[in-house]
Amino acid sequence: MVTARKLDRDTIIQALVNALEPLDYVHAFWEGGAAAWNRIDEWSDIDLYLAVDDEKVDEAFLATEKALKSLSPIKQKYDVPQTPWPDASQAFYKLEKASEYLIIDLCILKLEGKEKFLEQEIHGNNVFYFNKGNRVKHPILDKAAFVSKLRQRLERLRARFDMFNVFIQKEINRGNYIEATDLYHGLTIALLTEALRIKHNPIHYDFKTRYVHYELPQVAVKKLQRLCFVKNAKDLQEKYDQATKWFSKTMPEIDEKEIEKLVRSGSTR
Numbered sequence: 001m002v003t004a005r006k007l008d009r010d011t012i013i014q015a016l017v018n019a020l021e022p023l024d025y026v027h028a029f030w031e032g033g034a035a036a037w038n039r040i041d042e043w044s045d046i047d048l049y050l051a052v053d054d055e056k057v058d059e060a061f062l063a064t065e066k067a068l069k070s071l072s073p074i075k076q077k078y079d080v081p082q083t084p085w086p087d088a089s090q091a092f093y094k095l096e097k098a099s100e101y102l103i104i105d106l107c108i109l110k111l112e113g114k115e116k117f118l119e120q121e122i123h124g125n126n127v128f129y130f131n132k133g134n135r136v137k138h139p140i141l142d143k144a145a146f147v148s149k150l151r152q153r154l155e156r157l158r159a160r161f162d163m164f165n166v167f168i169q170k171e172i173n174r175g176n177y178i179e180a181t182d183l184y185h186g187l188t189i190a191l192l193t194e195a196l197r198i199k200h201n202p203i204h205y206d207f208k209t210r211y212v213h214y215e216l217p218q219v220a221v222k223k224l225q226r227l228c229f230v231k232n233a234k235d236l237q238e239k240y241d242q243a244t245k246w247f248s249k250t251m252p253e254i255d256e257k258e259i260e261k262l263v264r265s266g267s268t269r
Helices: 010-018 052-069 143-164 166-174 176-199 218-228 233-253 258-263
Strands: 025-033 046-052 074-079 088-094 106-112 127-131
Touching: 010 025, 010 046, 010 052, 010 127, 025 052, 046 052, 052 074, 052 088, 052 106, 143 176, 143 233, 143 258, 166 176, 166 233, 176 218, 176 233, 218 233
Parallel strands: 046 106
Antiparallel strands: 025 046, 025 127, 074 088, 088 106
């Protein structure tokens, strides 16, 4: 029995270029994500962006879906009901003839909108497939504003930890280990991870766990990974205590002058 060959990313992208570039309301098409950081592997999805005339977002989705259907039936579409950015609309697609990992993450941006997700320091070297008349520009990161935002975020981290980290101990004391484990990951580990990112790689401070294996020191990654895996109630208590101490130790070690230096250098380690 001959197994049908799976669609690859290059075939999908080229089909979209062929279909979208001739449309006068589509101005630019590019890829971010793993492609922007030169980290594509067999499990990577395809992070795609389209810049279109403001009133043509719906038409652009239909044109994209028509091109995808020319390659394969669409197995599943997931619309993002509302993104945090008012000028960005997003949908995910799975194709029957592509790997289950080769999900197409499509973000359609209004041409006149402010956000393009193209600051090189934050989003890497995005790969443009076309950019008509160079209408879409690479914005310059306002590093002073970014540093100011980081300082405010540090204050909020301290306040959130001081106020809410005790919730984990409260649920451990009650024997509510499902709640305690969920809170441990959602509060203690999440806040610790952000503190470590600010210390070591502030440019991606709000990326949560994304890219931590590449951007934090390996010693920190191994320690954080160990704290993420909880075996039982006793282990949860021990790791909660360790993570709490690590956060309390990390925060005073964060040097705001070093943060500013790393941001101005555009460092992502």
